[in-house]
Amino acid sequence: xxxxxxxxLPDEVREEIQxxxxxxxxxxxxxxTHIAKLRDExxxxxxxxxxxxxxxxxxxxxxxxxxxxxxxxxxxxxxxPMTMEGGLIKKxxxxxxxxxxxxxxxxxxxxxxxxxxxxxxxxxVDGKPFTLKATPVPELSSAxxxxxxxxxxxxxxxxxxxxxxVAVKDLxxxxxxxxxxAAEKACARIYDWMVEYKHPAEMRKVIFDxxxxxxxxxxxxIPEPRKARVLRRDAQSGAVAxxxxxxxxxxxxxVDPWNFYPAPGCGEDIxxxxxxxxxxxxxxxxxxxxxxxxxxxxxxxxxxxxGPNKVNLEQGNPHxxxxxxxxxxxxxxxxxxxxxxxxANGDQAEELPEGVDEVQAVVTLVNDRVVRAIRPVLExxxxxxxxxxxxxxxxxxxxxxxxxxxxxxxxIVNAATRAMLNNAGMSAGSQIVSIMGALIxxxxxxxxxxxxxxxxxxxxxxGIDDVRKAFAAFxxxxxxxxxxxxxxxxxxxxxxxxxxxxxxxxQSGDTTPDTFGGQQLQDNNAxxxxxxxxxxxxxxxxxxxxxxxxxxxxLDPDVPDDEKGDYQVDTSxxxxxxxxxxxxxxxxxxxxxxxxxxxxxxxxxxxEALLRSKRLSPEQFQLTEAEKEAKAKQPPPKAxxxxxxxIRAQAQVQVAQ
Numbered sequence: 001x002x003x004x005x006x007x008x009l010p011d012e013v014r015e016e017i018q019x020x021x022x023x024x025x026x027x028x029x030x031x032x033t034h035i036a037k038l039r040d041e042x043x044x045x046x047x048x049x050x051x052x053x054x055x056x057x058x059x060x061x062x063x064x065x066x067x068x069x070x071x072x073x074x075x076x077x078x079x080x081p082m083t084m085e086g087g088l089i090k091k092x093x094x095x096x097x098x099x100x101x102x103x104x105x106x107x108x109x110x111x112x113x114x115x116x117x118x119x120x121x122x123x124x125v126d127g128k129p130f131t132l133k134a135t136p137v138p139e140l141s142s143a144x145x146x147x148x149x150x151x152x153x154x155x156x157x158x159x160x161x162x163x164x165x166v167a168v169k170d171l172x173x174x175x176x177x178x179x180x181x182a183a184e185k186a187c188a189r190i191y192d193w194m195v196e197y198k199h200p201a202e203m204r205k206v207i208f209d210x211x212x213x214x215x216x217x218x219x220x221x222i223p224e225p226r227k228a229r230v231l232r233r234d235a236q237s238g239a240v241a242x243x244x245x246x247x248x249x250x251x252x253x254x255v256d257p258w259n260f261y262p263a264p265g266c267g268e269d270i271x272x273x274x275x276x277x278x279x280x281x282x283x284x285x286x287x288x289x290x291x292x293x294x295x296x297x298x299x300x301x302x303x304x305x306x307g308p309n310k311v312n313l314e315q316g317n318p319h320x321x322x323x324x325x326x327x328x329x330x331x332x333x334x335x336x337x338x339x340x341x342x343x344a345n346g347d348q349a350e351e352l353p354e355g356v357d358e359v360q361a362v363v364t365l366v367n368d369r370v371v372r373a374i375r376p377v378l379e380x381x382x383x384x385x386x387x388x389x390x391x392x393x394x395x396x397x398x399x400x401x402x403x404x405x406x407x408x409x410x411x412i413v414n415a416a417t418r419a420m421l422n423n424a425g426m427s428a429g430s431q432i433v434s435i436m437g438a439l440i441x442x443x444x445x446x447x448x449x450x451x452x453x454x455x456x457x458x459x460x461x462x463g464i465d466d467v468r469k470a471f472a473a474f475x476x477x478x479x480x481x482x483x484x485x486x487x488x489x490x491x492x493x494x495x496x497x498x499x500x501x502x503x504x505x506x507q508s509g510d511t512t513p514d515t516f517g518g519q520q521l522q523d524n525n526a527x528x529x530x531x532x533x534x535x536x537x538x539x540x541x542x543x544x545x546x547x548x549x550x551x552x553x554x555l556d557p558d559v560p561d562d563e564k565g566d567y568q569v570d571t572s573x574x575x576x577x578x579x580x581x582x583x584x585x586x587x588x589x590x591x592x593x594x595x596x597x598x599x600x601x602x603x604x605x606x607x608e609a610l611l612r613s614k615r616l617s618p619e620q621f622q623l624t625e626a627e628k629e630a631k632a633k634q635p636p637p638k639a640x641x642x643x644x645x646x647i648r649a650q651a652q653v654q655v656a657q
Contacts, residue, residue: 027343028299032370034340035332035363036311038263039277043313045264051398055258058213058403059318061107061410068101068418100421104413106491110498111402114390114533115204115211117500122207122534123200124612129538130546132187134179135566185563190549196226197251205254206541210390210533214401217260218386219278220252220545221552223377250377250552252545258317260385262397263334270397275334276383279317281326284308287366294345294362294374303327303366310367330365333376333383344373378551386541390533406494413490420483427478435461438470543569 046052060066065073123129206216228245255278263273270276287300308327335358342349344363352359360381364372376384389399432448437460442453456467464470495501546569553559587610594601608618623631 024343027340028296028370031336031340031344031363031373032365032368034336035330035365035370036368038275038334039261039330039332039365040313041264042261042277046261049396051396054404055213055398056318057407058107058401061403061407062111062212064103064105064108066103066414068099069103098425100418100425102414102417102421104410104417104487106410106413106494107403107406110406110494110500111208111211114402114498114500115208118207118211118533118537119200119204122537123203128187128191129542130187130190131570132183132190132550132567133570134183135568179565182562182565183567185560186550186553186565186567189559189563190546190553193250193549194252196249197224197253199252202252202254203541206388207537209254209257210388210399211402213257214390214393214399214404215257215397216388217255217257218252218388218541218545219255219384220386221250221377221548222253222384223248224251247558250549255385256317256319257398258319262385266397267395268392268397270385270387271383275332276385278331278333278385280329280331282329282366283326287327287371290371293348294372296344296371296373299369299371300366303369303371306367327366332363332365333385334361335359335381336361336363336373341373344370345375348375377555378548379555380548380551382544382548384548386545388537388541390536392536402498402500405497409490409494409497412493413487416483416486416490420480420487423476423479423483427476430473430475433472433474435464435470438464439467 060070063073202218206218209216225246226249228247229242231240232243233240259279261277261279262270263275266273284304287304290300291297308325311328313328338349338352338357338359341352341359341361344361360376362372362374362376363370378384387397390402391400391405393399438457439461440455440457442455454467454471456464456470461470550567550569554564587606590601590606591603591610593599594603594606604622608622611618611621
């Protein structure tokens with residue numbers, strides 16, 4: 001019924017028809033007001049905590065910006081006038097142009113070195129950083145050693161493949177093997193998901209943010225459509241057709257920490273706050289193209305009519321400058337009232353169980369208007385964000401990064417370097433002292449140039465019998481060695497404060513041992529920071545993220561039932577990778593020892609570990625299945641003792657002949 005038809009109806013009938021729409025609009029407006037209030041509180045709380053000022057200093061230190069070099073990084077060389085009548089003002093360097101402004105990139109060097117080393121050890125080139133293990137069942141564990149015939153338990157004859165009766169332990173072992181195979185399939189599927197969305201690439205961004213500003217954020221699992229090519233063959237005609245199939249699969253994406261706002265008062269754990277905001281920006285074309293479950297098209301059209309910049313907050317992200325044609329988009333994740341969710345997404349609200357007053361939801365605001373509300377994919381109420389801290393900051397969810405650790409050494413090196421350059425400039429020339437008017441240049445120009453003639457004025461230089469008494473040159477003392485020792489002291493402090501010694505950056509110094517064993521010991525001790533950072537990455541990101549992917553696997557209807565079971569996530573593989581990378585000097589010894597049967601070591605696995613510690617893929621060097629079959633058909637090599645005995649026997653036969 002259109003608006004013209006409504007106007008012809010009585011007022012009470014028209015109000016009764018429009019009442020549901022009015023109530024829904026009121027609930028959506030109330031929801032938008034509530035979420036906008038929470039957003040303003042989160043934005044204000046993060047700013048008031050002082051972490052944004054710390055991040056800003058870290059960002060500038062990494063780029064080489066301070067008060068003396070800031071003008072070099074200005075995008076525009078002209079500024080607005082201070083008054084309405086004034087013209088444009090040219091931005092100039094406030095520092096004295098005769099003073100050195102060099103910025104030594106100490107911060108960038110240590111941030112990049114720490115990031116590269118942690119990525120190298122924590123992100124394997126080949127192999128999964130986790131495994132899934134079937135949850136042990138006490139009954140099966142005890143039954144795996146029970147030799148009682150199964151016929152006595154089931155009451156039915158159960159002959160085995162060899163004709164012998166099947167025992168209880170055989171059935172228990174069969175169930176255990178079945179669960180282990182299902183866990184292997186589930187583990188392979190989760191790893192395939194990670195490969196598809198390029199998990200290592202996303203994690204490198206997270207680790208780099210952690211080293212630079214102290215905090216990295218990743219969002220996942222989130223549903224993403226992926227296209228796959230499927231080749232279909234007609235059974236009757238045999239024709240082959242290529243079909244593009246789109247499936248929804250989970251992914252995890254890096255989030256700029258500047259765009260992440262947890263709930264105020266969450267402390268060191270963002271999940272304690274119960275909700276969080278993620279900031280984004282979109283153009284009008286992007287908003288108009290949004291469709292799918294949860295999106296409210298009428299609200300999006302109203303936002304497009306209003307235009308961008310209706311509601312702007314001082315976001316402070318230096319990586320995303322404001323643009324007048326972009327809309328501010330805020331994604332809220334947390335609990336909202338059931339009635340408000342019903343007004344925003346009635347279809348999903350019908351699936352909610354009775355007696356639930358609050359629901360976990362993802363709500364999107366544009367211009368303080370609700371344009372989407374949807375239930376999260378996972379049934380758990382955990383926030384889909386994981387925060388990685390390079391170093392823990394007591395009482396705050398954001399950590400301490402390498403840039404903040406080397407803040408003082410950076411200032412020391414800059415100050416000493418600039419003082420050294422200023423001193424070098426002054427000591428490079430001479431200070432000329434002369435009695436005013438006593439000397440007259442022959443060419444009439446007072447500028448000092450080579451091979452120039454000067455006259456001594458008898459009138460002005462009365463009583464001076466030697467021209468050296470009227471003119472002298474003095475050398476300014478050069479303090480480069482003393483100032484250079486301060487620069488070296490600053491670099492030494494950078495090592496101490498960041499716990500990233502030069503040896504981990506591929507450089508050696510006076511303290512590097514000359515012996516191979518001593519170098520191994522020093523290298524192992526120098527990587528203690530990497531162990532701690534790697535363990536923290538495993539505890540705060542890898543383990544909970546794989547847990548969430550496992551929950552997705554259980555809820556995904558496209559995953560076969562034989563892959564679903566009661567599993568335990570084991571991320572000790574990530575820790576083992578870190579340890580193997582740090583202790584790779586011991587693995588070659590294991591390869592040599594695996595040849596001795598007394599140690600019960602597997603030579604193939606030892607060599608595989610050696611290749612992975614060198615960041616090589618074992619599949620490139622291992623035999624193919626065909627080569628393995630050909631090798632299996634060959635007779636086994638003779639033992640050295642047997643071969644030697646045969647040679648001696650042949651020699652005796654030849655001697656006898």
